[in-house]
Amino acid sequence: xxxxxxxxxxxxxxxxxxxxxxxxxxxxxxxxxxxxxxxxxxxxxxxxxxxxxxxxxxxxxxxxxxxxxxxxxxxxxxxxxxxxxxxxxxxxxxxxxxxxxxxxxxxxxxxxxxxxxxxxxxxxxxxxxxxxxxxxxxxxxxxxxxxxxxxxxxxxxxxxxxxxxxxxxxxxxxxxxxxxxxxxxxxxxxxxxxxxxxxxxxxxxxxxxxxxxxxxxxxxxxxxxxxxxxxxxxxxxxxxxxxxxxxxxxxxxxxxxxxxxxxxxxxxxxxxxxxxxxxxxxxxxxxxxxxxxxxxxxxxxxxxxxxxxxxxxxxxxxxxxxxxxxxxxxxxxxxxxxxxxxxxxxxxxxxxxxxxxxxxxxxxxxxxxxxxxxxxxxxxxxxxxxxxxxxxxxxxxxxxxxxxxxxxxxxxxxxxxxxxxxxxxxxxxxxxxxxxxxxxxxxxxxxxxxxxxxxxxxxxxxxxxxxxxxxxxxxxxxxxxxxxxxxxxxxxxxxxxxxxxxxxxxxxxxxxxxxxxxxxxxxxxxxxxxxxxxxxxxxxxxxxxxxxxxxxxxxxxxxxxxxxxxxxxxxxxxxxxxxxxxxxxxxxxxxxxxxxxxxxxxxxxxxxxxxxxxxxxxxxxxxxxxxxxxxxxxxxxxxxxxxxxxxxxxxxxxxxxxxxxxxxxxxxxxxxxxxxxxxxxx
Numbered sequence: 001x002x003x004x005x006x007x008x009x010x011x012x013x014x015x016x017x018x019x020x021x022x023x024x025x026x027x028x029x030x031x032x033x034x035x036x037x038x039x040x041x042x043x044x045x046x047x048x049x050x051x052x053x054x055x056x057x058x059x060x061x062x063x064x065x066x067x068x069x070x071x072x073x074x075x076x077x078x079x080x081x082x083x084x085x086x087x088x089x090x091x092x093x094x095x096x097x098x099x100x101x102x103x104x105x106x107x108x109x110x111x112x113x114x115x116x117x118x119x120x121x122x123x124x125x126x127x128x129x130x131x132x133x134x135x136x137x138x139x140x141x142x143x144x145x146x147x148x149x150x151x152x153x154x155x156x157x158x159x160x161x162x163x164x165x166x167x168x169x170x171x172x173x174x175x176x177x178x179x180x181x182x183x184x185x186x187x188x189x190x191x192x193x194x195x196x197x198x199x200x201x202x203x204x205x206x207x208x209x210x211x212x213x214x215x216x217x218x219x220x221x222x223x224x225x226x227x228x229x230x231x232x233x234x235x236x237x238x239x240x241x242x243x244x245x246x247x248x249x250x251x252x253x254x255x256x257x258x259x260x261x262x263x264x265x266x267x268x269x270x271x272x273x274x275x276x277x278x279x280x281x282x283x284x285x286x287x288x289x290x291x292x293x294x295x296x297x298x299x300x301x302x303x304x305x306x307x308x309x310x311x312x313x314x315x316x317x318x319x320x321x322x323x324x325x326x327x328x329x330x331x332x333x334x335x336x337x338x339x340x341x342x343x344x345x346x347x348x349x350x351x352x353x354x355x356x357x358x359x360x361x362x363x364x365x366x367x368x369x370x371x372x373x374x375x376x377x378x379x380x381x382x383x384x385x386x387x388x389x390x391x392x393x394x395x396x397x398x399x400x401x402x403x404x405x406x407x408x409x410x411x412x413x414x415x416x417x418x419x420x421x422x423x424x425x426x427x428x429x430x431x432x433x434x435x436x437x438x439x440x441x442x443x444x445x446x447x448x449x450x451x452x453x454x455x456x457x458x459x460x461x462x463x464x465x466x467x468x469x470x471x472x473x474x475x476x477x478x479x480x481x482x483x484x485x486x487x488x489x490x491x492x493x494x495x496x497x498x499x500x501x502x503x504x505x506x507x508x509x510x511x512x513x514x515x516x517x518x519x520x521x522x523x524x525x526x527x528x529x530x531x532x533x534x535x536x537x538x539x540x541x542x543x544x545x546x547x548x549x550x551x552x553x554x555x556x557x558x559x560x561x562x563x564x565x566x567x568x569x570x571x572x573x574x575x576x577x578x579x580x581x582x583x584x585x586x587x588x589x590x591x592x593x594x595x596x597x598x599x600x601x602x603x604x605x606x607x608x609x610x611x612x613x614x615x616x617x618x619x620x621x622x623x624x625x626x627x628x629x630x631x632x633x634x635x636x637x638x639x640x641x642x643x644x645x646x647x648x649x650x651x652x653x654x655x656x657x658x659x660x661x662x663x664x665x666x667x668x669x670x671x672x673x674x675x676x677x678x679x680x681x682x
Contacts, residue, residue, distance in 0.1 A: 026051045031060035040543045044441040051083055059092045067100030085112070087121035094127035098134040106131045106603050110144075122148070126155040132497045133162025151182070160197075169197040173206060177313045180213075188219050192228040199232035207232045223253050230259040239263045257283075258291040261298070270298040274307070289315075289323035296326065300333035308333040312346075321349075328356050335364035361393040366395035371403050397430035401437035409434045423452060429461040436465030455495065463496035472504035479513075498532035502539055510536045534561050538568030541575055559588050566595065570602045578602045591622055 030039035043049065043057050055076040061070035065607065074093045077083060097106035110128055113119040117127075125148045132141030135529075145159045146153070157177045163172035176194045179186075191214050198207035211220075211229055219225045226245055233241035242263040249256055256439055257280045264273035280287060287295075291314050299308040307394035312330055315321050319328075327350050334343035347353070347361045358381045358500045365374040377397055382387055393416060401410035413431060421427060428451060445550030448462040455536065459482055465474035479497040483491050494517045514533050517523045530553045537546035551562050563584045569578030582599040585592060596619050603611040631642050642649065649655065 015161070020050055020175050020392055021050065022054060024050070027053060028056050029498055030353070031056055032064075034064070036060050036064060037591040050105075051089060054080075054083070055089045055092055055269065056321040058089075058096065062092060062095050062099060062505060063215065064313070065099060067096050068465055071100060071102065072094040085116065085118075087118050087123045090118055091121075091123040091127035091522060094131045098127075098131040101135050103135045106135065106662040120149065122152050122155060122163070124151055126152070129155060129162065130614070133158065133166065136166070138162065138166055138168070148300070150345060151184065151188060153185055153187055156182075156184055157187070157193065161193045164193050164197045164200070166202075169203075170203040172197045173201075173203070176210075186213075186217055186219075188222045188225050191217075191219055191225050195225075195228045195232045198227075199235040202236050204233075204236040204238065205359065207236060211223075221250070223249065223256060227253075227255045227259055230263070234259070234263050234266065239267045252283075252285065254285050254288050254291060257287070258294055261291065261294045265294060265298045265301065268301075270302045272296040273638035274302075289320050289326050292320060293323075293329040295324040296329035296333050300336045303336050303506060305334070305337035305339060308337065322351060324350070324352065324354050324357065327679065328354075328360050331357070331364065333359050335360075336365070340364060340368060340639065353385060355386045355389055355392075359395070361568065362392045363395040369399065371399045371405055371408070374399050376407065387419065388421075390421055390426045394430040397427075398442050401430075401434035401455040402436050406435075406438040406440060409438060416568070425453070425457050427453070427454040429457040432458060432465055435462070439469070441465055441469050441471065454487060457486045459485075460488060460490070460493040463493060463500070467496050467503060470501040470503055472476045472506070475500035476504075476506075489517075489521065489524060491517075491529070494523065495528050495532060498529060498536065502532055502536040505540055507536055507540045509541065527553075528560075531561055531564065537563050538564055538571075541568075541570060541572050543568055543574055547577065547581075557584075558593070559585055562588070563594070566598055570598055570605070573605060575602055575606055575608075576628070606666070 004053065023042075027039055027042055027080070030036075030042065039057060039060060043053065046053065054073065058070050058073050061067075061073065071093070071352065074089075076095060077089075078085075090113060094106060094109055097103070100393065106128075110119075113121075113128070118124045125144055129146045130140045132138070132144065141159065141162055142230050145155065146424060148155060156175070159173045160179070161176045162167075163175065176190070176197070189258060194210050195207060198210060200202070200614075207229075214220045214222075214225050214229070226249060228243050231243045233245070235241070242259060246252060246256055246260045251430070252260075255351060259271045259277070261276050264270065266275060273295060277287070277291070277298075278290070292311065296311055299311065308330070312321070312333075315323075315326055315330075320326050328348050329347060331343045334340070334346065343364050347357060350357055359376070360615040362374055362377050362381070365371075365377065375395055376394065378388060381392065393412065396412055397409060399405070409431075416427060416431075424576070428447065431447045434442045435447065444462060445464045448458060451458055459478065463475045463478050466472070466478065476497060477491065479493065479500075482493070494513060497513055498510055500509075501513065510533060514525065514529065517524060517529070530549065534546050534549055537543070537549065545567065546565055550557060550565065553561075560579055566578060566581045566585060569575075569581055578599060579602075582595050587594045589595070596615055600612045603609075603615070633642075647656075
């Protein structure tokens with residue numbers, strides 16, 4: 001009896017054929033609830049399975065994104081005798097092919113659909129379009145669509161979605177317009193795809209027209225459509241529209257809250273982003289990883305480490321710290337707050353580092369001037385991480401340029417040539433800047449001459465390189481050639497050419513370019529452009545005109561322009577204007593050692609020693625001390641820094657001994673090491 005009971009327990013459950021309707025209904029319910037294991041167990045115990053049973057289970061695996069198991073079941077179903085291959089079965093199989101990028105089986109099913117006549121089914125044709133689009137066969141998908149006799153909202157949405165996701169935004173919008181003329185009804189997904197195309201192409205006019213249609217069709221209350229509208233307006237530079245959309249929402253979801261926080265961050269209004277996050281925390285909507293990434297970015301821009309650390313602790317408790325978007329944002333936060341050790345600890349704690357993680361940590365140390373650490377991370381990335389991309393390489397080249405590490409920069413250049421990413425515009429401009437900053441203008445020119453594709457970033461880098469090293473005529477000549485290669489100068493390009501004019505003393509040409517920038521290219525002059533013109537006038541000795549421009553410039557006057565004028569007063573011996581300019585500077589920074597010393601030098605040049613003595617007494621009473629200068633040299637890949645009067649270098653005794661030997665051998669010439677408290681003439 002026990003053995004009989006065991007046999008009955010192990011035996012499959014038998015479902016009579018006349019109960020198939022109930023069995024398939026139960027199977028469908030399990031699949032709908034996501035209980036695939038129970039559904040599969042029930043399916044395996046069925047002694048009879050019809051087309052509905054097979055299609056239901058295959059559809060369940062497709063919805064669960066398990067293309068392998070879906071196609072495995074479909075293959076077993078295909079060889080079952082007596083089963084009819086209907087339109088629903090084929091369309092589900094095509095969805096599995098699209099999910100698993102199985103183009104071979106998809107094309108076989110396409111052939112079977114044509115042969116069997118199932119191609120005339122709107123379900124099969126729509127699934128074919130979706131499959132071809134997702135596997136990158138755009139032309140084949142369009143052919144299937146054009147041959148369809150009957151098109152519904154699913155087929156139209158499939159072709160539009162496929163084109164937009166493949167980057168063919170204008171073509172997708174053309175199909176959307178044709179769909180509108182054909183009087184086919186829309187759904188929320190169709191509107192969202194069309195809005196995405198408008199956003200990606202920055203077509204605000206199209207986006208507004210589609211927004212109008214969503215209102216007419218009654219989709220303007222759908223959170224899915226509203227969120228897409230918010231993204232579109234954000235990308236088209238209308239963040240205030242995003243705020244209005246959010247305020248009209250009855251029940252904003254997590255995407256809506258995240259969109260609003262991101263919008264405020266992009267607007268530079270991080271304080272508002274923090275307030276919105278606090279409002280969200282009081283609502284019933286919990287933030288997700290994207291929300292935390294956005295609010296952490298806000299804290300990073302504000303450089304408020306305390307807030308960032310609190311959010312870091314919160315996401316750690318929620319278990320979201322392993323999310324790459326969150327972890328990468330935390331690294332950026334700590335780096336902007338100057339907490340490089342914390343940024344490194346977060347990076348090392350990431351279990352799955354992506355290309356953004358590596359590029360971010362390398363940029364962190366590069367921007368901080370820590371060349372050795374940046375190269376260490378690059379070496380680690382090459383050993384264990386993904387292939388370095390243009391962002392990581394550009395960061396490394398940047399630190400090579402700022403620290404004058406020419407040999408290391410050449411090694412990175414050689415790596416670029418081997419890796420095949422030397423054609424990227426960002427890499428080209430970084431190489432040109434690196435060679436220029438290291439004083440190797442000829443090498444920078446060789447890189448520029450080897451450009452295969454012209455881009456304004458590389459042209460600007462070369463113009464700046466020429467201008468910074470006194471090759472003013474070359475910089476101006478290169479600027480004049482920009483239009484001949486079909487490029488348009490941007491505001492950074494004009495900074496380069498104005499700098500070149502300043503160094504060459506070409507006042508009239510500099511003013512001409514300054515006016516041309518506004519009148520012809522509609523580029524509003526920034527504070528940097530005004531600074532270039534002020535420097536140009538100061539170098540030419542036109543101090544009155546420079547002072548007038550400082551007073552009339554539409555920006556808050558900072559210490560940079562006043563310092564430029566003060567140095568010019570010293571150079572040209574204008575005592576009265578120099579004293580007045582120094583007073584303006586001291587109002588901004590009363591303890592500026594440079595201002596006091598420069599003014600003292602102006603008086604000294606005119607023999608006004610009483611005023612010099614008064615400034616010395618004033619500095620002493622204020623406790624103002626000139627900041628010590630320092631220099632560095634790279635020997636055997638080791639950066640050695642030297643500060644005047646400092647003996648902290650591990651080989652300071654040997655260095656001092658060599659200096660004494662040199663001093664004895666020089667003879668009458670003496671090495672004079674001045675006191676830090678004495679004047680240093682620039």
